[in-house]
Amino acid sequence: xxxxxxxxxxxxxxxxxxxxxxxxxxxxxxxxxxxxxxxxxxxxxxxxxxxxxxxxxxxxxxxxxxxxxxxxxxxxxxxxxxxxxxxxxxxxxxxxxxxxxxxxxxxxxxxxxxxxxxxxxxxxxxxxxxxxxxxxxxxxxxxxxxxxxxxxxxxxxxxxxxxxxxxxxxxxxxxxxxxxxxxxxxxxxxxxxxxxxxxxxxxxxxxxxxxxxxxxxxxxxxxxxxxxxxxxxxxxxxxxxxxxxxxxxxxxxxxxxxxxxxxxxxxxxxxxxxxxxxxxxxxxxxxxxxxxxxxxxxxxxxxxxxxxxxxxxxxxxxxxxxxxxxxxxxxxxxxxxxxxxxxxxxxxxxxxxxxxxxxxxxxxxxxxxxxxxxxxxxxxxxxxxxxxxxxxxxxxxxxxxxxxxxxxxxxxxxxxxxxxxx
Amino acid sequence: xxxxxxxxxxxxxxxxxxxxxxxxxxxxxxxxxxxxxxxxxxxxxxxxxxxxxxxxxxxxxxxxxxxxxxxxxxxxxxxxxxxxxxxxxxxxxxxxxxxxxxxxxxxxxxxxxxxxxxxxxxxxxxxxxxxxxxxxxxxxxxxxxxxxxxxxxxxxxxxxxxxxxxxxxxxxxxxxxxxxxxxxxxxxxxxxxxxxxxxxxxxxxxxxxxxxxxxxxxxxxxxxxxxxxxxxxxxxxxxxxxxxxxxxxxxxxxxxxxxxxxxxxxxxxxxxxxxxxxxxxxxxxxxxxxxxxxxxxxxxxxxxxxxxxxxxxxxxxxxxxxxxxxxxxxxxxxxxxxxxxxxxxxxxxxxxxxxxxxxxxxxxxxxxxxxxxxxxxxxxxxxxxxxxxxxxxxxxxxxxxxxxxxxxxxxxxxxxxxxxxx
Numbered sequence: 001x002x003x004x005x006x007x008x009x010x011x012x013x014x015x016x017x018x019x020x021x022x023x024x025x026x027x028x029x030x031x032x033x034x035x036x037x038x039x040x041x042x043x044x045x046x047x048x049x050x051x052x053x054x055x056x057x058x059x060x061x062x063x064x065x066x067x068x069x070x071x072x073x074x075x076x077x078x079x080x081x082x083x084x085x086x087x088x089x090x091x092x093x094x095x096x097x098x099x100x101x102x103x104x105x106x107x108x109x110x111x112x113x114x115x116x117x118x119x120x121x122x123x124x125x126x127x128x129x130x131x132x133x134x135x136x137x138x139x140x141x142x143x144x145x146x147x148x149x150x151x152x153x154x155x156x157x158x159x160x161x162x163x164x165x166x167x168x169x170x171x172x173x174x175x176x177x178x179x180x181x182x183x184x185x186x187x188x189x190x191x192x193x194x195x196x197x198x199x200x201x202x203x204x205x206x207x208x209x210x211x212x213x214x215x216x217x218x219x220x221x222x223x224x225x226x227x228x229x230x231x232x233x234x235x236x237x238x239x240x241x242x243x244x245x246x247x248x249x250x251x252x253x254x255x256x257x258x259x260x261x262x263x264x265x266x267x268x269x270x271x272x273x274x275x276x277x278x279x280x281x282x283x284x285x286x287x288x289x290x291x292x293x294x295x296x297x298x299x300x301x302x303x304x305x306x307x308x309x310x311x312x313x314x315x316x317x318x319x320x321x322x323x324x325x326x327x328x329x330x331x332x333x334x335x336x337x338x339x340x341x342x343x344x345x346x347x348x349x350x351x352x353x354x355x356x357x358x359x360x361x362x363x364x365x366x367x368x369x370x371x372x373x374x375x376x377x378x379x380x381x382x383x384x385x386x387x388x389x390x391x392x393x394x395x396x397x398x399x400x401x402x403x404x405x406x407x408x409x410x411x412x413x414x415x416x417x418x419x420x421x422x
Numbered sequence: 423x424x425x426x427x428x429x430x431x432x433x434x435x436x437x438x439x440x441x442x443x444x445x446x447x448x449x450x451x452x453x454x455x456x457x458x459x460x461x462x463x464x465x466x467x468x469x470x471x472x473x474x475x476x477x478x479x480x481x482x483x484x485x486x487x488x489x490x491x492x493x494x495x496x497x498x499x500x501x502x503x504x505x506x507x508x509x510x511x512x513x514x515x516x517x518x519x520x521x522x523x524x525x526x527x528x529x530x531x532x533x534x535x536x537x538x539x540x541x542x543x544x545x546x547x548x549x550x551x552x553x554x555x556x557x558x559x560x561x562x563x564x565x566x567x568x569x570x571x572x573x574x575x576x577x578x579x580x581x582x583x584x585x586x587x588x589x590x591x592x593x594x595x596x597x598x599x600x601x602x603x604x605x606x607x608x609x610x611x612x613x614x615x616x617x618x619x620x621x622x623x624x625x626x627x628x629x630x631x632x633x634x635x636x637x638x639x640x641x642x643x644x645x646x647x648x649x650x651x652x653x654x655x656x657x658x659x660x661x662x663x664x665x666x667x668x669x670x671x672x673x674x675x676x677x678x679x680x681x682x683x684x685x686x687x688x689x690x691x692x693x694x695x696x697x698x699x700x701x702x703x704x705x706x707x708x709x710x711x712x713x714x715x716x717x718x719x720x721x722x723x724x725x726x727x728x729x730x731x732x733x734x735x736x737x738x739x740x741x742x743x744x745x746x747x748x749x750x751x752x753x754x755x756x757x758x759x760x761x762x763x764x765x766x767x768x769x770x771x772x773x774x775x776x777x778x779x780x781x782x783x784x785x786x787x788x789x790x791x792x793x794x795x796x797x798x799x800x801x802x803x804x805x806x807x808x809x810x811x812x813x814x815x816x817x818x819x820x821x822x823x824x825x826x827x828x829x830x831x832x833x834x835x836x837x838x839x840x841x842x843x844x
Contacts, residue, residue: 031453034775065707072707076698080764083771086697102771132710139735140713143567143666241663244565275508276498285487285494288554291562313561342502349505349524353456356778 013365013375014204016211020220021192024211025365025375027199029358035200036100036358037110038366041117043188044093045168046161046226051175054134054168055184056090058176061130062122063185064088068115072126075112082109085359090166092300094370100359103201107210114214117189124178131173138167145246145410146292146311152238153248153408157305159228190221197366200358236407237414245317245411249308249325251402256299256371263396266388268297268306269343270335271327276342278327283310289320295328301371306402318415325405325418332401334394347385351378435787435797436626438633442642443614446633447787447797449621451780457622458522458780459532460788463539465610466515467590468583468648473597476556476590477606478512480598483552484544485607486510490537494548497534504531507781512588514722516792522781525623529632536636539611546600553595560589567668567832568714568733574660575670575830579727581650612643619788622780658829659836667739667833671730671747673824678721678793685818688810690719690728691765692757693749698764700749705732711742717750723793728824740837747827747840754823756816769807773800 016024048055066072079086079099086099097116101109141147154163196215198207240246253264272279272295283293290312297306308328312320354360355378368375376384407417438446470477488494501508501521508521519538523531563569576585618637620629662668675686694701694717705715712734719728730750734742776782777800790797798806829839 032778034778073698076703077760077764080696080698081767083767085771085775100775102774129708129710133706133713136710136713136734136738139666140733143664143668143733145565242565244561246565274502276495276502281498284555286551288551288558291555291558311562311565312558316558338499342499345503345505350507352524353507353522356454356456356780358778 013377015369015375016208018191018212018216020216020218022194022196022215022218023369024196024198024208025369026197026202026204026207027361027365028202028204029199030201032201032358033103034100034358035103035106035198035202036362037098037106037113038197038363039097039113039117040094040195040197040366040370041097041189042093042193043095043184044091045164045166046092047188047223048161048164048168048172051172052180053164053172054138055172055176055180056095056188057166057168058131058134058173059181059185060088060090060095061133062127062181063116063120063189065123065126065130066121067112068119070112070115071121072123075116079109079112084109092162096363098359098363106198106200106202110210111214118215118218120185122178122182122185127176127178127181131176134167134173135170138170138173141167145240145242145244146309148238149246149248149408149410150307150309152410153250153307153406156231156233156236156408157250157307157406158231158303160231161226162228162300162303163231187221187223190223191215191218192220192222195366195369197362197364197369199361199365236409236417238408238410240410240412242412243314245312245314245409245415247310247312247317247321247324247415248408249328250305250406251328251404253297253304253306254400255302255304257301260396260400261299262384262388263393264304264400265297266340266343266393267331267335267397268295269347270339271295271331272308274342274346278330279308279324282327283320283323287323289316289323293320293324299371314412317409317411321409321415322418328402328405332397334397335390337390340388340390340393344385344388348382351382351385354378435799437791437797438630440613440634440638442638442640444616444618444637444640445791446618446620446630447791448619448624448626448629449783449787450624450626451621452623454623454780455525456522456780457525457528457620457624458784459520459528459535460619460785461519461535461539462516462617462619462788462792463519463611464515464615465517465606466513467586467588468514469610469645470583470586470590470594473594474602475586475594476560477594477598477602478517478610479588479590480552480556480595481603481607482510482512482517483555484549484603485538485542485611487545487548487552488543489534490541492534492537493543494545497538501531501534506531514584518785520781520785528620528622528624532632533636540637540640542607544600544604544607549598549600549603553598556589556595557592560592560595563589567662567664567666568731570660571668571670571830571832572729572731574832575672575729575828577653578655578658578830579672579729579828580653580725582653583648584650584722584725585653609643609645612645613637613640614642614644617788617791619784619786619791621783621787658831658839660830660832662832662834664834665736667734667736667831667837669732669734669739669743669746669837670830671750672727672828673750673826675719675726675728676822677724677726679723682818682822683721684806684810685815686726686822687719688762688765688815689753689757689819690717691769692761693717693753694730696764696768700752701730701746704749705742705745709741709745711738711745715742715746721793736834739831739833743831743837744840750824750827754819756819757812759812762810762812762815766807766810770804773804773807776800
């Protein structure tokens with residue numbers, strides 16, 4: 001990254017806190033023609049009642065079926081006439097609404113989203129259809145063994161309720177009634193802890209005015225704290241009639257807001273993600289053991305895990321598990337200088353290219369605010385990456401060696417799991 | 423799209439034909455910091471010998487295992503040090519290499535890609551690993567029934583060899599030898615019919631100079647014409663032990679270079695793709711029949727098909743098939759004015775947002791050159807979309823009503839297929 005290219009990056013990220021606790025963060029960029037929002041509403045799957053698993057997910061489907069002055073049809077029609085590209089997802093603590101459009105339509109789009117989260121109709125006569133869509137999603141996972149495996153791995157490695165499937169359960173969804181849906185919405189869709197990230201071509205002051213008008217009178221609501229408990233582990237193997245075997249390995253890491261996070265993240269980057277990363281090279285390119293192998297650092301607010309996945313044929317499964325696990329253990333010996341320089345080049349190039357997508361920027365700044373309560377610019381992040389050294393990462397790996405592994409496998413036969421090496 | 427936003431779009435697309443027949447198309451855009459290339463090499467799965475299905479796919483893996491002065495490790499290392507984000511895919515008539523990086527590194531990246539396609543080592547001692555990766559990819563599809571179904575649908579609806587799976591077959595890959603790989607590469611990796619698309623921050627004249635130097639002396643080679651024949655249909659149902667059923671429906675459409683293409687594409691856009699599209703509304707939102715339902719127009723140079731997919735639970739499968747098929751037939755009655763205006767807004771917003779990704783632009787302009795032998799700017803495309811009217815689409819649908827359907831299903835039991843209605 002040269003000084004010339006640096007200068008072109010938007011340097012300024014603004015933030016504003018509404019009196020009701022909602023946070024607004026914005027990164028204006030007048031070299032693009034689009035604008036994107038990511039609205040994080042503090043309603044996650046962790047708050048689903050245990051006998052209504054999937055409530056946040058059904059709610060997320062239902063709020064889009066009419067809101068404010070628009071019925072279901074008009075709502076979707078108007079978003080589409082604005083050319084909005086949208087997506088929703090339910091996470092541990094939040095439901096995320098993301099939407100992008102041309103800059104000229106930003107405020108119209110934002111007004112529709114304020115209706116969606118604040119004034120949804122939640123029409124009782126569409127509840128069966130909404131529940132059915134969510135149930136079909138659960139059923140479809142039956143036919144996607146890699147997804148099933150990773151759901152099981154997360155369930156085993158996180159304490160309850162943090163490792164739940166965002167899709168919920170069949171019984172939970174079937175049991176949801178219209179009054180419960182409305183009650184859950186009224187408790188959890190709330191401004192305190194809500195975060196709106198906006199990126200693209202807009203004026204900050206004007207944005208603040210619109211957001212104050214649209215969300216300023218949203219009423220604060222308090223919700224009970226989540227009480228966590230030990231996950232019910234069960235056996236690590238899921239029987240599945242196939243010639244393929246799916247392997248998952250997890251181990252604890254540090255969350256985003258931990259000062260060591262960047263080091264932890266860099267160590268996982270040496271393991272996976274690049275074309276010359278260790279897992280890709282050792283497991284796939286050199287030995288041809290499998291088509292897909294990867295590791296990623298998944299962070300929640302207070303806890304994080306490295307999650308590894310490999311999918312292979314049954315006869316190569318044991319070797320794939322052993323080689324993958326050995327690579328995780330080998331990380332304890334530290335990373336090499338050339339691995340670090342490749343990693344830095346990859347990260348920095350990725351930072352610049354990410355900048356060119358307003359959708360991904362609106363999500364990044366909203367999530368960074370959630371984890372840190374502030375947002376670093378890409379220039380600041382680039383500097384932090386520049387300052388990373390091999391000794392810094394190796395020191396981290398010495399004090400946080402990969403260990404306390406959780407395994408999950410899915411396939412025709414259980415595999416032999418490595419015993420913990422300390 | 424207002425006049426203001428229009429002005430910001432890059433208006434100029436340049437093209438240059440090398441003496442050896444290779445085409446270069448470029449869209450400079452100095453408001454971004456990245457640059458991306460898409461190199462279409464005329465080696466597709468349609469040219470695989472019938473007893474070596476998967477040859478183009480193995481070759482695509484092997485050319486990246488060392489080229490020019492770099493061995494396998496150095497090649498991947500150097501791409502990574504440049505921060506390159508890359509991807510490859512094998513299509514009916516081409517292998518596509520796409521890569522993006524910071525603008526400053528464009529020419530270094532391009533030089534590496536000229537080595538990859540012109541001077542690959544194709545190391546014999548890595549052939550087993552390369553074949554194994556491709557085999558594992560085939561095996562992994564066993565566990566992805568929606569992919570298996572769509573492969574079967576394409577096989578049934580296109581004449582051979584146009585409906586083949588790009589992954590090839592287990593027997594075909596196992597049979598590949600090192601000399602065959604080298605021979606296939608020397609025939610099919612060639613400049614005549616190759617197309618290089620470049621988008622991002624670069625100077626056109628400088629790019630032409632570099633490309634002439636890197637590819638100008640690449641030797642022309644002629645290959646035999648593909649002879650097509652009737653596909654071996656077989657039964658439309660694949661047995662699969664699951665509670666889920668996967669449904670595919672295909673029908674013929676017009677290819678990209680046909681003057682009617684935009685109308686055909688708009689008709690499919692009314693059917694699928696938007697939040698208020700007919701399939702999404704009827705099959706998913708209103709009846710909650712399934713989680714995923716979609717249709718898309720897939721075009722090859724001389725033929726095209728509309729391919730529909732729906733995945734659902736077994737007990738809803740017959741109804742899902744019937745409702746989806748009925749929606750296809752209903753298209754014959756034409757589209758409504760409000761459907762067209764939503765569609766236009768969606769397409770135009772998508773065009774502008776696509777512009778903000780140099781990767782997607784480099785691919786779009788390369789493919790447009792392949793189909794048309796020229797490239798239209800986004801402004802021109804926007805005008806064509808503006809000029810679309812309901813009567814134009816309805817006229818097209820009257821002369822090209824959805825018919826001659828091909829079906830494929832995968833699940834525990836066959837479904838009752840609709841009889842052709844004329």
